[in-house]
Amino acid sequence: MNYPIPDSPQEIVALRQKPIDEEMVAAAIAGVIKIVRAQGQSLEDLTAQVLADDSLLDLQQRRWLSQVVAQAWENFS
Template identity: 70%
Template sequence: MNYPIPTSLEEMIDLRQQPVDEELVAAAIAGVINIARSQGKSLEDLTAELLADDRLLDRAVRRWLSDLVSRAWQQGI
């Protein structure tokens, strides 16, 4: 993978400077999972955050992203 997995919010924010591709998205998802775990959050906590209404993603995309993160979490990423 060309991108290191982020271990902090600052490193996640730094990803914004990179062109978006599959590897960047995978690194971001792995980073979100690692950061959530380091903060003592459960998969349910993270899922609730992903499904919370926001102005960036519509409901269908939030659900898809939540399912993707859940699968990655369960695979130990």
């Protein structure tokens, strides 16, 4: 993978400076999972955050992303 897994929210934000590709998205998701776990949060906590209404993604996209995050969570167990 060309992108290391981020260890902090600042490193995730820094990914915005990189071209968007599948590896960058995977690194960002892995970084979020790593940070959430380090904060003692659960998959359910993270899923609730992903599914929360926002102006960036519609409901269908948030549901799809929550499934991707859940699969990644299980793979990193």
